[in-house]
Amino acid sequence: MTHLSLRLRVFLFFGLIGIGGGVVILGALVLGYRQLGMPEAFSSFTTVGVVAFLGVLALVTFVWRLFDENISKPIEALAAQIRVRADSGIETTLDEKAARYLGDLAPAACAISDKLGQASLATAETVAQKTARLERQRAQLLRILSDIPVAVIVATQDDQIVLYDGQAADLMENEAPARLNASVCDYLDEGTLHATLAKMKKQKEMRRPITIKGKSEAIYSGHIRVFDDNSGYMVMLEPLDPDAARPLVYDFDLFDQVPATDITETALRDLTFVVFDSETTGLDPQKDDVVQLGAVRIVNGRVITSETFDALVNPGRPIPAQSTKVHGITDEMVSDAPAFGVVRESFQSYAADAVLVAHNAPFDMAFLNRGETTFQNAVMDTVHLSAIVFGGSAVHTLDALCDRLEVIIPEDLRHTALGDAMATAKAFAALLPILEARGFQTFAEVRKEALKHRRILEVHA
Numbered sequence: 001m002t003h004l005s006l007r008l009r010v011f012l013f014f015g016l017i018g019i020g021g022g023v024v025i026l027g028a029l030v031l032g033y034r035q036l037g038m039p040e041a042f043s044s045f046t047t048v049g050v051v052a053f054l055g056v057l058a059l060v061t062f063v064w065r066l067f068d069e070n071i072s073k074p075i076e077a078l079a080a081q082i083r084v085r086a087d088s089g090i091e092t093t094l095d096e097k098a099a100r101y102l103g104d105l106a107p108a109a110c111a112i113s114d115k116l117g118q119a120s121l122a123t124a125e126t127v128a129q130k131t132a133r134l135e136r137q138r139a140q141l142l143r144i145l146s147d148i149p150v151a152v153i154v155a156t157q158d159d160q161i162v163l164y165d166g167q168a169a170d171l172m173e174n175e176a177p178a179r180l181n182a183s184v185c186d187y188l189d190e191g192t193l194h195a196t197l198a199k200m201k202k203q204k205e206m207r208r209p210i211t212i213k214g215k216s217e218a219i220y221s222g223h224i225r226v227f228d229d230n231s232g233y234m235v236m237l238e239p240l241d242p243d244a245a246r247p248l249v250y251d252f253d254l255f256d257q258v259p260a261t262d263i264t265e266t267a268l269r270d271l272t273f274v275v276f277d278s279e280t281t282g283l284d285p286q287k288d289d290v291v292q293l294g295a296v297r298i299v300n301g302r303v304i305t306s307e308t309f310d311a312l313v314n315p316g317r318p319i320p321a322q323s324t325k326v327h328g329i330t331d332e333m334v335s336d337a338p339a340f341g342v343v344r345e346s347f348q349s350y351a352a353d354a355v356l357v358a359h360n361a362p363f364d365m366a367f368l369n370r371g372e373t374t375f376q377n378a379v380m381d382t383v384h385l386s387a388i389v390f391g392g393s394a395v396h397t398l399d400a401l402c403d404r405l406e407v408i409i410p411e412d413l414r415h416t417a418l419g420d421a422m423a424t425a426k427a428f429a430a431l432l433p434i435l436e437a438r439g440f441q442t443f444a445e446v447r448k449e450a451l452k453h454r455r456i457l458e459v460h461a
Contacts, residue, residue, distance in 0.1 A: 294417030
């Protein structure tokens with residue numbers, strides 16, 4: 001019973017009361033009928049029994065509805081709000097009015113939440129003061145490194161990229177979308193790379209010149225250096241544009257990350273996510289077409305705002321005026337845009353080896369999978385995640401979810417593919433620590449819990 005939601009357990013409790021009360025009434029009537037010993041009274045006893053049984057069920061149902069609306073739902077909502085404040089650091093306001101029938105529970109929860117918030121704020125201020133100098137030095141170092149005219153890629157011993165600079169980003173984009181935590185071998189020739197590393201290990205070299213082909217057959221030259229602790233290596237190549245000003249993208253925690261072998265048993269934070277959204281000519285995946293596709297990546301629980309995918313799509317037919325009113329995309333805007341097949345292929349490369357995330361994912365996936373091949377990526381739906389955290393009775397539209405998590409969607413970006421994808425990504429990143437605190441540590445555990453909410457079929461625009 002402990003794995004069932006509070007509302008379901010309360011429903012079963014009242015159901016047991018209703019059925020049990022009905023059985024007691026029927027048992028009493030049967031006993032009375034036998035003691036009376038008048039067969040002609042059977043019809044009367046039956047009528048009384050049916051009416052009493054239905055009456056008890058109706059009364060119990062009425063009381064359960066009152067209890068559900070005024071006790072169960074507010075407790076569920078209050079628990080979710082406390083979780084948000086405790087596990088994500090979002091200072092959301094507890095709704096005392098919704099929990100007005102819970103006595104002193106809501107005010108007490110608000111009081112302890114405020115106290116914890118004040119303590120957290122004081123701690124955060126102390127930490128901020130003590131680390132301000134370190135942050136300034138870090139920022140200066142990053143500015144210096146960003147100006148070095150060398151394309152630098154840092155990778156783990158398993159070839160997973162943990163850092164690349166602005167020059168490397170241009171080089172990588174020449175081969176495939178630049179992606180943190182992707183494999184170096186997605187961009188550079190695997191055979192040459194591994195052969196060079198093997199020679200360095202055999203000859204105990206720390207640095208060695210390298211000439212290597214990219215996936216596009218372009219030739220790059222430079223040096224490769226291995227780290228003293230054998231945790232990884234750094235590739236330094238001649239840049240395509242020494243004046244490139246894009247910042248460093250990095251996450252050194254990836255050095256400690258264990259490569260995923262089975263996605264279902266992999267910890268949520270060890271997965272790479274691509275959060276995406278599409279704008280279309282209409283709401284029927286069988287008849288309508290995509291006009292814009294946008295996405296952003298999440299690595300190690302962090303939204304990588306520099307790694308986005310944003311593409312207009314020519315649907316090959318006029319865009320209905322009512323659709324343009326929603327997303328603002330006109331026929332003129334997509335007249336020179338590529339066809340969906342081209343954009344779809346680019347997106348597949350961008351989303352390689354990542355878990356796809358979307359709000360109302362079945363809708364967007366139906367459009368993506370209209371082609372000769374289907375996406376093999378695992379998929380997560382923030383509608384289901386919202387139901388896990390905030391309960392099935394809550395509103396699960398994207399606007400409602402972002403409002404609860406204090407994610408702001410700029411008005412000019414709402415109903416644009418990249419704008420909605422970015423908002424969904426920020427909401428998803430805020431949900432991750434709450435899910436982990438609830439005990440859902442792996443992809444399989446979240447998927448199992450999400451299946452309990454698969455009947456949520458609203459259109460979440």
